[in-house]
Structure formats: structure tokens, C-alpha cells
Amino acid sequence: MTRQELTKHIIKCAYQNKAGHIPSALSILDIVMTMYNDILTKDDKFILSKGHGCLALYAVLWDKGYITEEQFYSFTQFDSILGGHPSSRKIPQVPLSTGSLGHGLPFAVGLAMAKKIKGEAGAVYCLIGDGEANEGSIWEAAAIAGHHSLNNLICIVDNNHSGDRALEIDYPNYNLRDKFRAFGFDIDSYCYNTNNLFYFSNTFSLYNTKPICRIAQTIKGYGCKLMESNPAWHHRQPKTEQELNELLESVY
Amino acid sequence: MRTNFYDYLTLAFKVDPKIVIVLGDIGVHSLRECFEHDPKRIINIGICEQAMIDVCSGLADAGFHVVVHSIAPFVTERCYEQLKILAYERKSVVIVSVGGSYNYAKLGITHHCPADISILSKIPNMRVMTPITAESAIKFMEANFKIADLDTGKDDRVGSGPMYIRLEEQESNPLSPKVLNPDSRNGIVFILGRTVKDINKLKNINANIFVCETLSPSYDFYTTFPGKMYESKFKSYSPRVTVVEKCYQTDFLLNCCNEIGNINGLNRIGMECKFIDKYGSQDEIDKYLGLDDDSIYNKLKEIYGEINGN
Numbered sequence: 001m002t003r004q005e006l007t008k009h010i011i012k013c014a015y016q017n018k019a020g021h022i023p024s025a026l027s028i029l030d031i032v033m034t035m036y037n038d039i040l041t042k043d044d045k046f047i048l049s050k051g052h053g054c055l056a057l058y059a060v061l062w063d064k065g066y067i068t069e070e071q072f073y074s075f076t077q078f079d080s081i082l083g084g085h086p087s088s089r090k091i092p093q094v095p096l097s098t099g100s101l102g103h104g105l106p107f108a109v110g111l112a113m114a115k116k117i118k119g120e121a122g123a124v125y126c127l128i129g130d131g132e133a134n135e136g137s138i139w140e141a142a143a144i145a146g147h148h149s150l151n152n153l154i155c156i157v158d159n160n161h162s163g164d165r166a167l168e169i170d171y172p173n174y175n176l177r178d179k180f181r182a183f184g185f186d187i188d189s190y191c192y193n194t195n196n197l198f199y200f201s202n203t204f205s206l207y208n209t210k211p212i213c214r215i216a217q218t219i220k221g222y223g224c225k226l227m228e229s230n231p232a233w234h235h236r237q238p239k240t241e242q243e244l245n246e247l248l249e250s251v252y
Numbered sequence: 253m254r255t256n257f258y259d260y261l262t263l264a265f266k267v268d269p270k271i272v273i274v275l276g277d278i279g280v281h282s283l284r285e286c287f288e289h290d291p292k293r294i295i296n297i298g299i300c301e302q303a304m305i306d307v308c309s310g311l312a313d314a315g316f317h318v319v320v321h322s323i324a325p326f327v328t329e330r331c332y333e334q335l336k337i338l339a340y341e342r343k344s345v346v347i348v349s350v351g352g353s354y355n356y357a358k359l360g361i362t363h364h365c366p367a368d369i370s371i372l373s374k375i376p377n378m379r380v381m382t383p384i385t386a387e388s389a390i391k392f393m394e395a396n397f398k399i400a401d402l403d404t405g406k407d408d409r410v411g412s413g414p415m416y417i418r419l420e421e422q423e424s425n426p427l428s429p430k431v432l433n434p435d436s437r438n439g440i441v442f443i444l445g446r447t448v449k450d451i452n453k454l455k456n457i458n459a460n461i462f463v464c465e466t467l468s469p470s471y472d473f474y475t476t477f478p479g480k481m482y483e484s485k486f487k488s489y490s491p492r493v494t495v496v497e498k499c500y501q502t503d504f505l506l507n508c509c510n511e512i513g514n515i516n517g518l519n520r521i522g523m524e525c526k527f528i529d530k531y532g533s534q535d536e537i538d539k540y541l542g543l544d545d546d547s548i549y550n551k552l553k554e555i556y557g558e559i560n561g562n
Contacts, residue, residue: 019358051362076358078532078540084359089529099362100325101299131277134298231281 003029006059007223007251009072014055014237015244019076019084023221023233024129025055027160031127031216032056036064043122045111047095049104050129050158051085052235057094058082066093102135104128105155109141112153112211123152130159133176139183142211146184151208155185160220161229180213188214225250253423254350256386258282261319264390265289270397272311276304276322278350301326305334305345312343317397323356324349324365324418328372335414339377344400344412346393352418353499353523357534361527368418369444370502373467377413382445383465384424389417392465420446421534428452432461437489439517439556442508444497447522453545459494459556467504490516494555497522498543521551 001009007026014020028050035046048057055075062072067082074080081090085099096107108126115122132138145153157176177187186208221227226247238244258279265271265286273286273294280287286294293316297304304320305327312318320327327349328335338345349368356363373380379396383389396415403412428451439459444467448454454461493515495505500523509515523541530540538544542551 017358076531078530078536080531083531084356085362087360097360097362099360100330131299134277134300136300136302 001063003033003223004251006033006056006063008248009062010055010059011224011238011244011247011251013059013073013075016073017075017077018237020055020237021052021084021235022055022224022237023227023230024050024053024160025059026222026224026227027218027220028053028127028158029056029059029223031156031158031218032060033063035125035127036060040125041122043120045095045108045122045124047098047104047108047111047124047126048086049098049108049126050101050132051098051104053127053129053158054082054084054086057086061091061093067091101129101132102137105138106141106144108153108155109145109150112145112150113148115152116148116150123154125154125156127156127158130157130161130176133157133179139179142180142183142185145211149184149209150211153211155180155211155213157213157215158218159215160218176213176215180215184210185213186210188212223251225252253383253386253389253419253421255282256423257348257389257419260386260390261393262286264394265293268317268397269293270315270317272316272318274304274308274311274318274320276301276320276326278323279321301331302334305331305338308345309334309338309341309343312345313341317400318343318345319348319393320345321348321350323363324352324368325363328365328368328416332371335372335378336375338414339375342377342403342412343414344396344403345414346396347414347416348389348393348419349416350419350421352420354528354537355421355534357537358531360531361529364528366499366523366528368416369467369497369499372416373503377411379413379415379466381415381417381466383417383419384428384430384446384463385426386419386423387426388465389419392417418445422446422449424449424451428463430463433457433559434460436460436559437491439492439494440508440512441552441556442493442495442504444495444499444502444504447496447498447543448548449545453549454552456558456560457549457552457556458559459552460491464504467502467507490514492517492519492555494519494521494552496520496548496552498538499523500525519555521548 010025014022040046058072061067075082076084086094087097088094098104105126105128108124112124181187219228224247227233238247262285266289275296277299280296308318308320327347352368353366354364369380372378381392400412424446432455436459441459441461443463451463497504505520
């Protein structure tokens with residue numbers, strides 16, 4: 001399916017089940033699609049640390065055949081395997097139950113360390129949110145990763161510049177690139193949404209000597225004009241069929 | 253309850269210049285009047301709960317009446333050590349949560365918090381409150397600040413300290429009674445907070461029924477523990493005691509029994525110490541766990557029977 005098709009399914013699913021963080025899912029949809037379509041190998045692991053964006057992950061898992069359409073549309077229903085945050089105990093493709101922010105990167109560090117100890121091939125990719133980077137545990141994990149030169153770890157930051165707030169947090173010098181570099185990461189070039197599909201080359205290489213941070217400049221609610229950068233939609237779903245149709249029509 | 257509490261808090265913020273509100277990236281839009289009124293005294297600190305509590309400690313140390321607010325697991329479990337130190341330092345920070353137990357049913361276990369009451373009650377000097385209305389919640393908050401202002405440091409029991417207030421998703425009707433069947437001599441039921449959504453449904457149960465907004469029986473500066481009020485009645489018979497709590501086991505049963513003294517049997521209706529592996533709505537999970545109002549009624553009926561003799 002195309003990104004637009006998946007975007008519409010995400011919105012419809014959230015409407016049907018009155019659940020889901022739609023804009024947070026849309027800002028990472030391109031990244032997750034690229035991971036599953038172009039990047040991940042059988043030796044790799046992918047952790048969605050910003051678990052509230054899980055509708056993007058579920059949509060891609062459906063597209064790749066790991067779950068069915070029925071399962072996708074059972075999102076947050078009583079007996080569903082798909083909750084408002086992903087559970088590793090219900091979905092085999094999910095290595096860690098995320099939702100509480102700040103846990104995915106330390107876990108990814110552990111997985112990366114395990115690969116080193118065992119001499120295993122493959123990389124560990126962890127997608128965090130920029131708001132999530134408030135958490136101290138992110139920087140504890142970054143410090144460990146840098147100290148141990150975990151060059152098989154790639155941290156991707158969904159830098160969509162907003163959260164569940166009407167007033168933006170305005171931390172001066174909030175520069176993720178400099179921070180990750182200070183903790184011993186190599187910084188990949190900034191990645192932009194291009195041609196409606198998130199693009200970054202798979203620059204993971206055995207010749208890296210440091211963990212990598214890729215900071216993706218994304219737009220919250222990307223792909224749905226009415227939702228883009230609109231904080232009112234953070235954890236809100238369309239309430240009426242009319243509202244749903246307006247959102248679907250604004251998908252581009 | 254959350255929305256109404258925000259309204260009360262906004263009024264209190266405007267009246268009390270010592271109140272400082274610290275938000276863990278929730279409630280920002282709802283409290284926008286506070287931001288407009290005095291942006292220096294309301295801070296959205298972001299998603300950093302451990303540092304957040306220590307920041308609150310510093311603010312309280314400077315004499316402010318600090319209210320800190322986030323989702324239950326993050327403002328209790330995630331920063332437990334910081335709360336321990338807060339209590340030891342006797343900082344009268346009021347910690348207000350939403351999403352206790354499985355209020356956030358659809359979001360899964362990372363957002364469930366059935367253990368908050370039990371783990372916080374293990375911290376000395378921490379007061380744990382389970383209000384059934386937003387009005388109760390704000391009164392608890394104001395009372396805690398009043399104690400802090402009057403604290404002479406001489407009496408450990410009524411000294412300053414942090415307070416945890418657990419807001420429920422909905423609130424009870426303010427006209428709902430907190431005591432039912434006071435003349436029954438068949439037994440006593442203590443209900444913690446808003447475990448039962450409509451307390452009037454239990455009026456036919458043949459037992460004294462009390463709704464308690466705290467599990468500390470000796471903590472009576474605002475809510476008098478019912479046991480103390482009816483102590484003379486209980487001395488003449490040994491009641492069978494049941495507690496009902498929609499969370500992991502707390503010391504509520506033990507505290508109630510200590511107040512009653514001579515008891516004749518114990519029961520608990522509440523959550524087992526298990527993760528909830530279902531999503532859906534809170535009502536669906538209530539039914540799944542046998543903690544919806546009808547199931548609670550039936551369990552109490554088995555223990556005590558009904559007033560009309562069934």
C-alpha cells in the first residue's frame with residue numbers, strides 16, 4: 001500500500017475504535033515504512049520506543065503480512081493483540097512493550113551489547129521521539145552506548161517539534177544533534193521527508209566506530225493537512241463521520 | 253473528575269499566590285487560564301519525572317505550595333525514590349495523578365497503575381487520598397498546604413509531608429451518601445474511593461457501608477475515619493469486615509481492622525496482583541475482573557445477605 005492508503009487506514013482505524021495517537025503515528029509512518037521495506041534484515045532489530053505512535057507500526061505490519069486486516073481493525077478492542085501501545089507479549093515483531101517513554105533506547109543498548117558479546121551480525125534500530133528525549137534514561141543509555149562504542153546501534157529521532165501541549169516547551173539550545181554528538185554518537189545527515197517517502201540511505205557500516213543518531217525532521221500529522229502540527233489532535237480521534245470524511249479528504 | 257479538578261485548581265491558583273503547578277506534559281491546555289494569569293507559577297516541565305519531583309522539592313523548600321501532575325504510573329512508580337526522599341524531607345508537595353488502576357484501559361499495561369496506592373502508602377509521611385469527587389480532591393490539597401503552613405515540627409503525626417491524590421476518570425454525585433445502613437449490626441464494608449461507581453446500588457446489602465477517601469484511619473484532619481465515629485457501636489459486637497478496592501492489595505484492610513479491634517472474619521474484594529492482558533474499556537475490564545458494581549453487589553450479598561432477608 002502507498003503511504004496515503006496507510007494514512008487513511010490509520011485514521012479510519014482510530015475513528016472506528018475511538019483510540020490512538022494519530023498525528024504521532026503519521027509523523028513516523030514514512031520512517032517505519034522505509035525500515036520494513038528497505039532497511040531491516042533478518043539479523044536486525046527495530047524498537048519503536050515512542051510506543052504511542054504504534055498505529056504506524058501496526059499499519060506497516062499489516063501491509064507486510066505479519067498481521068491481518070481484521071487484526072489491524074481490532075485495535076484496542078478487548079481481545080485484540082493490538083493495544084494503544086505495542087506489547088511484546090502479543091506481537092512477535094515487537095521486542096519490547098513500550099508506551100512509557102525512555103525505555104526503548106536503553107533496551108536497544110542492551111540488545112546491541114548482546115550482539116557484540118555473541119559476535120552476531122546485524123544492527124539495532126531504535127526510534128524515539130524528541131519529547132521522549134526529555135527523559136534522563138535516554139541520556140543514560142546514550143552515555144553507555146557512546147562509552148562502549150556500540151557501532152551496531154542506530155537511534156532515529158522523530159523530531160516533530162511538538163507534544164501534548166498547546167504551548168511549546170521552549171528550551172534554549174535544545175539541539176539534539178550537539179547533544180548526541182557530545183555523548184559519543186556520529187550524527188547522520190538530517191533526513192527530510194522527500195517524495196512522500198522518508199529517505200535515508202542505509203549508512204550502517206561495519207566501518208562505523210560509534211553509535212549513530214539520525215535526526216529526522218518530521219511533521220506531526222504529516223500527510224493529513226487538517227492534522228499537521230495541530231496540537232488539538234494529539235490524542236483525539238474524529239468524533240463523527242463527517243469529521244472523518246473531512247480528514248480523509250485532506251490526506252495528500 | 254479530572255476536568256472539574258482543573259477548574260477548582262485554576263480558582264485556587266488565582267487566589268493563592270503561593271501555589272506553583274508543575275505539569276509532566278499533561279493538562280497544559282486545560283490549565284491555560286493559569287498560564288495566562290501568572291506564567292511564572294505554572295511550569296510544563298516535560299517528560300522527565302524523576303527530575304520533576306526533585307524540582308518540586310526545591311520549589312517547596314522555598315515555601316511554595318507545589319502541585320505536581322502527571323499520569324499515575326509516571327508520577328509514582330517511575331520516580332519512587334524521589335518521592336521517598338520528598339517524604340523524608342517532609343516537603344508538602346501535592347502529587348495529583350490521573351489514570352490509576354486501569355482507567356487508561358485501551359493503552360495497555362505501561363499506562364496501568366493498580367499499584368500506586370499500595371506502594372506510596374509504604375512511604376512514611378506520605379498521605380494517600382482517594383477522593384470520590386473533585387471537590388474532595390481540592391479540599392485535601394488545600395488542607396495539606398494549611399498543615400504545612402502551620403507545622404511546628406513537634407508532632408510527627410500531623411506534620412508536613414507530601415500528599416498523593418488519585419483522580420478517577422469520573423466522579424461520584426456529590427449528593428451520594430458516604431455511609432449506608434448505619435444501624436446494621438451484621439458487618440461492615442469499607443469501600444476505597446470510587447471503587448463502586450454508584451454506591452446507592454449497595455443500599456440493600458445487610459451491612460454498614462462506608463466510603464473512605466483515605467486508607468489512613470488515624471488521618472482525620474479532614475475525613476474522620478468512620479470506625480472512630482461508630483466505635484461505641486462496634487464494641488458491642490464483632491463484625492465481619494470486608495474491604496473493596498479497585499487496585500492491588502493495600503493496607504486498607506489492615507488499617508480498618510486495627511481501628512475496629514475485635515473482628516469476626518475478613519474479606520477482600522479487589523484486584524489480584526496480575527497484569528491485565530486485555531484492552532477495551534474500563535467497564536469491560538471491570539466485568540472481566542469481577543469489579544463492576546453488579547459483581548461487587550453479588551459478592552457482598554453472598555457474605556452479608558440482603559436487608560429484606562434474602
